[in-house]
Amino acid sequence: MATLRLENIVKRFHTLNEDTIKNFSLDVKSGELVVFVGPSGCGKSTLLRMIAGLEDPTSGKISLEGSDITDIRPSRRNMAMVFQSYALYPHMNVRENMAFALKLAKIAPNVITERVEKAAAMLNLTAYLETKPKHLSGGQRQRVAIGRAIVREPQLFLFDEPLSNLDAALRVQTRIEISLLHKRLKTTMIYVTHDQIEAMTLASRIVVLNNGTLEQVGTPTEIYHNPDNVFVAGFIGTPKMNFFQATLSRMENRALTLKVADQQTIEIGRDFTEVASSLKVGAPIILGVRPEHLEVISNPKATAVKNKPTLTATVDIIENLGSTSYLYGTIHSHPMANKTQSETKENAKIKEHSKIKTTSLAKENPKSIDPMLAETRTHALPGLENQISNQNAITVRLTGDPATLAGRDSVSVVLDPERVYLFNGEGKNIFSKVRS
Amino acid sequence: MMADYRSEKRVKLIIRAVSAWILAVLIFFPILWMTLTSFKTELQAISIPPLLIFEPTLENFTVIQERSNYFSYAFNSLFLAGFSTIIALALALPAAYAMAFFPGKHTKNLLLWMISTKMLPAVGVLVPIYLIYRNIGLLDSLVGITIIFTLINLPIVVWILYFSFKDTPKEILEACIMDGTSVFQQFIFVLLPINLGGIVSTALLSFVLAWNESFWSINLSANDAGSLATLIASYSSPEGLFWAKLSAASLLTCLPIVVLGWFCQKQIVQGLTFGAVK
Numbered sequence: 124m125a126t127l128r129l130e131n132i133v134k135r136f137h138t139l140n141e142d143t144i145k146n147f148s149l150d151v152k153s154g155e156l157v158v159f160v161g162p163s164g165c166g167k168s169t170l171l172r173m174i175a176g177l178e179d180p181t182s183g184k185i186s187l188e189g190s191d192i193t194d195i196r197p198s199r200r201n202m203a204m205v206f207q208s209y210a211l212y213p214h215m216n217v218r219e220n221m222a223f224a225l226k227l228a229k230i231a232p233n234v235i236t237e238r239v240e241k242a243a244a245m246l247n248l249t250a251y252l253e254t255k256p257k258h259l260s261g262g263q264r265q266r267v268a269i270g271r272a273i274v275r276e277p278q279l280f281l282f283d284e285p286l287s288n289l290d291a292a293l294r295v296q297t298r299i300e301i302s303l304l305h306k307r308l309k310t311t312m313i314y315v316t317h318d319q320i321e322a323m324t325l326a327s328r329i330v331v332l333n334n335g336t337l338e339q340v341g342t343p344t345e346i347y348h349n350p351d352n353v354f355v356a357g358f359i360g361t362p363k364m365n366f367f368q369a370t371l372s373r374m375e376n377r378a379l380t381l382k383v384a385d386q387q388t389i390e391i392g393r394d395f396t397e398v399a400s401s402l403k404v405g406a407p408i409i410l411g412v413r414p415e416h417l418e419v420i421s422n423p424k425a426t427a428v429k430n431k432p433t434l435t436a437t438v439d440i441i442e443n444l445g446s447t448s449y450l451y452g453t454i455h456s457h458p459m460a461n462k463t464q465s466e467t468k469e470n471a472k473i474k475e476h477s478k479i480k481t482t483s484l485a486k487e488n489p490k491s492i493d494p495m496l497a498e499t500r501t502h503a504l505p506g507l508e509n510q511i512s513n514q515n516a517i518t519v520r521l522t523g524d525p526a527t528l529a530g531r532d533s534v535s536v537v538l539d540p541e542r543v544y545l546f547n548g549e550g551k552n553i554f555s556k557v558r559s
Numbered sequence: 560m561m562a563d564y565r566s567e568k569r570v571k572l573i574i575r576a577v578s579a580w581i582l583a584v585l586i587f588f589p590i591l592w593m594t595l596t597s598f599k600t601e602l603q604a605i606s607i608p609p610l611l612i613f614e615p616t617l618e619n620f621t622v623i624q625e626r627s628n629y630f631s632y633a634f635n636s637l638f639l640a641g642f643s644t645i646i647a648l649a650l651a652l653p654a655a656y657a658m659a660f661f662p663g664k665h666t667k668n669l670l671l672w673m674i675s676t677k678m679l680p681a682v683g684v685l686v687p688i689y690l691i692y693r694n695i696g697l698l699d700s701l702v703g704i705t706i707i708f709t710l711i712n713l714p715i716v717v718w719i720l721y722f723s724f725k726d727t728p729k730e731i732l733e734a735c736i737m738d739g740t741s742v743f744q745q746f747i748f749v750l751l752p753i754n755l756g757g758i759v760s761t762a763l764l765s766f767v768l769a770w771n772e773s774f775w776s777i778n779l780s781a782n783d784a785g786s787l788a789t790l791i792a793s794y795s796s797p798e799g800l801f802w803a804k805l806s807a808a809s810l811l812t813c814l815p816i817v818v819l820g821w822f823c824q825k826q827i828v829q830g831l832t833f834g835a836v837k
Contacts, residue, residue: 175737176736177733177736177737197736197737197739198736198737198738198739198740199739202737203737204733204734204737206730206733206734207730208728208730210728210730210731210733210734211731211734212731212734212749212753213753214749214752214753223738223748224737224738224739227738227739227740227744228739271734271738
């Protein structure tokens with residue numbers, strides 16, 4: 124068990140013009156399982172490799188248990204690493220693979236045997252000790268790789284996307300095994316993954332990385348419920364959080380009125396006193412709602428939902444997964460009133476089409492925008508296009524039987540005012556400012 | 560229709576088999592003729608029409624041993640092929656390791672440059688090398704010919720080993736580093752055992768190429784350091800062409816390497832396909 128401290132780590136590869144890791148600092152407490160998560164190329168593996176010593180930081184300091192290890196060779200750092208491709212020695216059997224590091228460290232043969240057999244028993248590998256890796260299944264190979272790390276009795280375990288090469292069922296099983304292992308060994312572990320489900324299920328704390336910068340650190344619950352920004356909100360949670368571009372049209376202490384996707388107006392009743400100073404009428408807002416916090420209602424006029432914010436959406440497709448089902452739709456840009464459904468659908472399509480056209484036109488020549496569509500552009504949020512790809516798409520987790528929605532072209536979706544996220548023009552969670 | 564298709568397939572198969580056999584016989588014929596000639600007397604060898612049925616004699620082989628001491632040349636061939644292969648491997652293994660696992664900006668260019676030296680006609684550098692060898696006294700010496708053989712095979716050896724190493728996942732080397740190996744231990748305990756197939760086939764190939772090398776050995780050596788190729792060439796002399804003895808010498812040169820090749824077919828093919836058959 125050990126505490127790991129990363130201070131102002133910067134990594135720049137000479138082949139790249141940009142820093143791969145930009146001034147990263149983190150404290151890992153003893154016994155924690157910290158998960159680095161982020162999209163590919165965000166620098167999470169580079170960070171892990173620097174902790175392992177396989178890569179040198181350009182600047183910054185890494186210390187383990189208080190002593191500076193930045194310039195210490197990997198094998199002296201008292202860490203063990205589990206690689207994505209297992210990296211087992213193909214010409215050695217399971218026993219030799221696990222014992223290799225111990226033999227090099229000149230540990231007594233009886234101690235080696237004891238440790239290897241203990242680890243093999245823990246990982247259900249006793250029957251395979253004399254087998255070569257090529258005769259093992261993917262899951263068994265991964266367990267050997269883990270075993271090879273365990274026998275070294277390291278202060279720190281490093282996992283580099285250890286489940287990526289396994290099939291879906293085995294991934295779940297191995298994930299649970301790693302979790303149990305951590306519970307049993309209580310050793311500090313650092314785990315790198317691009318899979319947010321692994322992050323949520325395994326982590327004591329999650330570190331969300333994007334483009335070489337730390338976006339947020341927190342327990343899975345904190346990250347899920349209080350994402351600091353649009354990136355974290357969109358990255359954690361499946362299906363992804365819904366994002367809608369909106370404008371703040373009216374503000375009171377206990378209610379905000381938002382104009383969503385240019386047309387639909389919703390009122391969100393919630394205590395906004397704390398954040399009122401940071402809000403301005405007319406400011407662009409990104410409204411975020413998780414699919415599981417939305418509800419499809421059959422009768423929008425019913426009193427129970429009358430005062431709750433409601434959006435109307437066309438139904439594109441319903442996916443039935445058995446235990447749950449999801450509705451994928453598009454929120455209307457025009458109010459439904461006085462229009463037949465087919466007309467509305469047609470309109471939605473046209474609108475969608477012209478929007479694409481506007482964006483591409485805008486890129487080519489910002490002045491040549493059709494004045495009628497210019498309004499759409501006023502809400503453009505620079506730098507956030509990647510996170511909010513299609514602002515009108517909506518995903519809803521259905522609670523009831525999806526069959527009841529069969530044949531429906533459009534539905535009313537109710538938002539829970541306590542469970543909506545509001546992000547400002549820079550993509551920051553308006554409420555997270557209050558917490559910090 | 561079914562039957563038609565089936566007979567069509569059969570006809571195609573027969574045509575293919577017959578063409579393959581014709582081609583094989585055409586390729587094999589000179590070797591067969593050389594073997595037959597080596598058992599004839601000089602007179603039988605040049606008789607027209609050529610003799611197919613004759614009483615075989617071992618006279619050519621005994622003459623070769625008596626006049627030229629076959630075993631001395633065979634020893635030279637073995638020495639040259641063996642040592643040039645060992646030295647080439649000793650130089651190429653670290654080179655291929657460095658290029659495969661720690662490539663620089665110009666590694667690809669370097670490889671290309673190395674292989675491009677094989678495209679240079681050897682005769683173009685014969686005169687300078689001959690003069691250098693004469694001046695430093697390496698002409699007709701085993702050391703000198705070993706150096707030349709090493710140098711001409713080195714590019715190919717590095718090239719094949721490079722591709723063999725490149726197939727080894729870098730993560731395995733990183734696992735070694737985490738496990739605490741030195742570079743030397745990495746080589747001995749992990750890299751060599753993993754790539755043993757590739758290394759053995761490269762060594763075989765280098766050995767065969769050195770054994771068959773004739774240009775440099777004929778031009779730079781004579782009795783002392785001459786390989787079997789030199790022996791063959793000595794039977795085509797200004798005094799005349801001795802067909803039967805020439806054939807016998809050729810047979811004695813080909814035989815060992817053909818036997819070696821026969822037993823190591825798989826490894827040699829593997830080496831030539833750069834590990835694609837692994």
